[in-house]
Amino acid sequence: MANFTVVNHPLIQHKLTIIRDKNTSTKAFREVTNEIGMLMAYEITRDLPLEDVVIETPLVETTQKQLAGKKLAIVPILRAGLGMVDGMVDLIPSARVGHIGLYREHDTLDIVEYFVKLPQDITERRIFVVDPMLATGGSAIAALDQLTNKYNCKPENITFVCLVAAPEGIKALQAAHPGVAIFTAALDDRLNENGYILPGLGDAGDRIFGTK
Ligand code: PRP
Ligand code: URA
Numbered sequence: 187m188a189n190f191t192v193v194n195h196p197l198i199q200h201k202l203t204i205i206r207d208k209n210t211s212t213k214a215f216r217e218v219t220n221e222i223g224m225l226m227a228y229e230i231t232r233d234l235p236l237e238d239v240v241i242e243t244p245l246v247e248t249t250q251k252q253l254a255g256k257k258l259a260i261v262p263i264l265r266a267g268l269g270m271v272d273g274m275v276d277l278i279p280s281a282r283v284g285h286i287g288l289y290r291e292h293d294t295l296d297i298v299e300y301f302v303k304l305p306q307d308i309t310e311r312r313i314f315v316v317d318p319m320l321a322t323g324g325s326a327i328a329a330l331d332q333l334t335n336k337y338n339c340k341p342e343n344i345t346f347v348c349l350v351a352a353p354e355g356i357k358a359l360q361a362a363h364p365g366v367a368i369f370t371a372a373l374d375d376r377l378n379e380n381g382y383i384l385p386g387l388g389d390a391g392d393r394i395f396g397t398k
Contacts, residue, residue, distance in 0.1 A: 189365075190356060192370055193226060193371050195229065198222055201225070202350075205219055219273075219318065219349070220269065220271075221273055222349060223269070223270030223272070223274045224273035224277050226371065229369065230347055230369050231277075235253070236251040237251070237252060239251070258282070258313075259281060259304070260278075260313075261283070261284040261285065261315045262286075263316070263325055264285055266317060266390035266394055267317040269318060269390065270347075282305040284302075284303060285301060285303050285304075286301070286315075287299065287300040288328055296324075302332055304337060308333070308337055309338050313333065313345070315330065315333070315347065316346075317346075319351075320350070320355035320370065322355055322381050323355035323359045326348075326359050330359075330366060341365025341366045344366045345366070345367045345368075348371075349390075350387060351373050351374065353374075356373070
């Protein structure tokens with residue numbers, strides 16, 4: 187599948203097993219989800235451009251590298267995307283954070299949009315849209331529709347970052363937004379009849395916020 191990466195880092199896989207476990211507490215789930223967010227941030231920023239900068243060490247003048255233009259934006263899909271943001275911002279503190287509020291109607295899986303707040307210069311930024319779960323793809327597609335149609339963001343500036351993806355969600359997202367790169371920590375087996383990912387980790391928002 188084009189433009190699609192499973193991040194196979196051992197630390198990420200280990201931590202993912204912790205949050206998949208139904209016996210993991212809300213506190214541990216929240217902490218570990220943020221840790222995985224930080225590790226994913228390391229992976230998804232590998233291609234950020236660098237520029238030369240002249241500095242002086244205590245010994246000599248030298249030309250070294252620094253990030254060229256620090257215009258990044260992290261855009262969590264509420265609620266569950268919030269669970270990855272602190273870890274990502276720890277690693278890329280200059281990033282601005284926008285929010286897109288969406289949820290799936292439990293019975294119909296229809297997407298309900300309730301909030302959008304983005305940095306005013308979002309079109310100039312490299313954007314990381316984050317949500318732990320990519321199930322049917324409905325939420326991710328709706329968020330990317332907002333960014334590309336309403337806010338004129340270019341698909342090539344957008345990366346979608348999740349922790350657990352279903353093949354159905356990857357396929358739908360690639361069909362709707364072929365220019366958007368997708369990174370996931372795991373590609374699971376399939377969706378169940380209620381639109382939950384198997385084996386998955388359950389309802390990410392409920393597990394992060396302890397609402398069930
Ligand atoms: C979850 C998850 C994604 C969405 C994925 O959110 O965080 O946003 O479901 O499913 P999809 O790919 O089929 O759209 P949910 O709707 O439960 O809202 P919440 O984050 O507020 O709990
Ligand atoms: N949303 C979740 O939080 N979990 C799933 O398995 C599917 C959608």
